[in-house]
Amino acid sequence: xxxxxxxxxxxTNRRCVIIGGGDVAERKAERLIECGAQVTIVSPLLTPxxxxxxxxxxxxxVDKDYEEKTLHGAFMVIGATDRNEINAQxxxxxxxxxxxxxIVDDPDKCNFILPSLVQQGDLxxxxxxxxxxxxxxxKLREDMQQQYGPxxxxxxxxxxxxxxxxxxxxxxxxxxxxxxxDLVHSDILxxxxxxxxxxxxxxxxxxxxxxxxVSL
Numbered sequence: 536x537x538x539x540x541x542x543x544x545x546x547t548n549r550r551c552v553i554i555g556g557g558d559v560a561e562r563k564a565e566r567l568i569e570c571g572a573q574v575t576i577v578s579p580l581l582t583p584x585x586x587x588x589x590x591x592x593x594x595x596x597v598d599k600d601y602e603e604k605t606l607h608g609a610f611m612v613i614g615a616t617d618r619n620e621i622n623a624q625x626x627x628x629x630x631x632x633x634x635x636x637x638i639v640d641d642p643d644k645c646n647f648i649l650p651s652l653v654q655q656g657d658l659x660x661x662x663x664x665x666x667x668x669x670x671x672x673x674k675l676r677e678d679m680q681q682q683y684g685p686x687x688x689x690x691x692x693x694x695x696x697x698x699x700x701x702x703x704x705x706x707x708x709x710x711x712x713x714x715x716x717d718l719v720h721s722d723i724l725x726x727x728x729x730x731x732x733x734x735x736x737x738x739x740x741x742x743x744x745x746x747x748x749v750s751l
Contacts, residue, residue: 548572655691
C-alpha cells in the first residue's frame with residue numbers, strides 16, 4: 536500500500552499544466568492561480584470562467600488536444616480530461632519526464648494526490664484518506680469547516696502581527712513561545728466570535744504587554 540508524505544509546496548511562478556478545460560480543470564486552475572503558479576491550460580474548449588482568466592492573462596491557453604511536448608518545462612501537471620486513455624498517456628509522459636503528476640480521481644496514475652482542504656484565510660487544514668475515500672474526506676472537510684470558522688482567520692492574522700512586534704522587542708525565544716501558547720489557550724477566540732474588540736485588545740495586552748488596536 537502506498538504511504539503518502541504530506542508536504543506544502545511553494546509553486547510561486549512555477550509552470551503548472553492542466554490538461555482539460557472543463558469544470559474540474561477550472562477548480563484546479565483557481566487553486567493554482569491563488570497560490571501564484573503560472574498556469575497553462577491545454578484544451579480546445581474552456582469554461583466561461585477559464586475564458587475570463589485567459590482574457591485577463593491569468594492563464595496561458597494552448598488551444599489543442601494533448602501532446603507530450605506541452606509538458607516540457609512544467610513543474611507539475613494535472614490530468615483533468617474525461618478520457619481514460621488520454622489520462623493514462625499524461626501520467627506515463629509526466630513520470631518519464633520526472634514531473635509531479637496528478638490524474639483526477641485516479642490515484643494509481645499519480646505520484647502525488649491532493650488533499651481536501653479546510654481554509655480560513657492563511658489557515659489551511661489538509662485532509663487525506665490516501666486516495667481511498669474522497670467521500671469521507673469531503674464529509675470531514677464539511678464537519679471541520681463548521682468547527683474552524685472565520686474566527687480562526689482573524690486569530691491567525693492577529694497572531695502574525697503580534698509575532699512581528701514581539702520578535703522586535705525580545706531576545707528570549709522560550710519566553711515568546713510561552714506567551715503565544717498562553718494566548719491561543721486564552722479566551723481570545725470567544726472574544727473574536729463575540730465581536731468584542733475591546734476584550735481582544737485587553738487579552739493581548741495582558742499576555743504580551745503590547746497595545747494593539749485589532750480589527751475584527
